Amino acid sequence: MSNIYDLIIIGAGPAGITASVYGARKRMDVIVLTGDIGGQTAWSGEIENYTSYQFISGADLAQKFEKHMENYSIPVRQNEEVETIRKEGNAVVVATAKGEYRAKTAIIASGKRSRELGVPGESKFRNKGLTYCATCDGPLFSGKDVVIVGGGNSALDAGLQLDKIANKIYVVNNMDDLTGDAIMREKLIKSDKVEVFNNARVVEVSGDVFVKEVKISVNGEEKTLSAQGVFVEIGLIPNSSFAAGIDKNEAGEITINLKNETNMPGIFACGDVTNVPEKQIIVAAGEGAKSALTAFRYISSSKEDW
Numbered sequence: 001m002s003n004i005y006d007l008i009i010i011g012a013g014p015a016g017i018t019a020s021v022y023g024a025r026k027r028m029d030v031i032v033l034t035g036d037i038g039g040q041t042a043w044s045g046e047i048e049n050y051t052s053y054q055f056i057s058g059a060d061l062a063q064k065f066e067k068h069m070e071n072y073s074i075p076v077r078q079n080e081e082v083e084t085i086r087k088e089g090n091a092v093v094v095a096t097a098k099g100e101y102r103a104k105t106a107i108i109a110s111g112k113r114s115r116e117l118g119v120p121g122e123s124k125f126r127n128k129g130l131t132y133c134a135t136c137d138g139p140l141f142s143g144k145d146v147v148i149v150g151g152g153n154s155a156l157d158a159g160l161q162l163d164k165i166a167n168k169i170y171v172v173n174n175m176d177d178l179t180g181d182a183i184m185r186e187k188l189i190k191s192d193k194v195e196v197f198n199n200a201r202v203v204e205v206s207g208d209v210f211v212k213e214v215k216i217s218v219n220g221e222e223k224t225l226s227a228q229g230v231f232v233e234i235g236l237i238p239n240s241s242f243a244a245g246i247d248k249n250e251a252g253e254i255t256i257n258l259k260n261e262t263n264m265p266g267i268f269a270c271g272d273v274t275n276v277p278e279k280q281i282i283v284a285a286g287e288g289a290k291s292a293l294t295a296f297r298y299i300s301s302s303k304e305d306w
């Protein structure tokens with residue numbers, strides 16, 4: 001069959017980009033379909049645990065990933081969200097709003113997206129003081145009072161970024177204590193700008209045109225914080241809804257084996273969209289490499305006619 005790729009990669013974060021590089025090095029005919037380039041890496045602030053870099057910002061690392069991909073002239077279709085993926089005979093068919101793509105194999109590396117609060121005022125003030133990306137929007141809140149919702153690494157990372165920018169930082173955490181890395185916790189709580197509310201949750205976000213107040217409940221007692229910014233950092237949801245028929249766990253993560261194989265032959269997955277336990281940039285990149293090598297061996301050893 002004509003016009004069939006060797007490999008379609010869905011997503012261009014660390015996993016998808018690494019998979020594309022490994023695929024290209026195997027001389028596979030590869031195409032990447034993605035909403036953006038860089039994924040969660042581009043949202044990250046200071047990165048101190050990516051091997052070979054003692055320090056690098058998330059934006060800079062994402063740019064280096066992209067440049068590496070560009071060196072292999074890999075075609076990338078940006079702003080093209082995948083709607084469905086299915087098998088037709090031996091081929092994999094990936095559909096977007098702009099058309100369908102056929103391939104011998106596909107790798108799902110679509111990552112995760114921010115979890116929403118689900119409280120009054122969230123939708124109204126989105127991008128009007130309420131945001132899900134401290135790296136993207138933090139500089140807009142210079143000298144202002146802000147609320148960070150969450151207590152894990154993403155919330156701590158947001159706090160450390162905003163500590164250099166904001167006037168006052170309230171951390172609203174629904175657990176007994178902050179749960180992120182010890183080093184990050186120690187850095188954050190040292191700041192005299194930071195006030196942490198544990199066993200707390202956001203009840204409502206309010207204001208006029210922009211955010212002015214955040215109502216919270218702390219151990220059942222309501223309290224109103226004056227703030228001009230809200231950063232929601234309460235976890236992520238796998239971008240896997242388009243993958244009907246592919247096995248997932250209770251969290252919606254695609255289930256894979258050690259070879260990155262899904263339950264559908266010829267369809268592989270890698271990175272944060274999968275059930276791999278550690279959600280780290282370096283882990284995602286390694287999983288991307290594995291998935292591309294597995295896809296290459298699948299085609300090389302197959303007796304199928306596409």
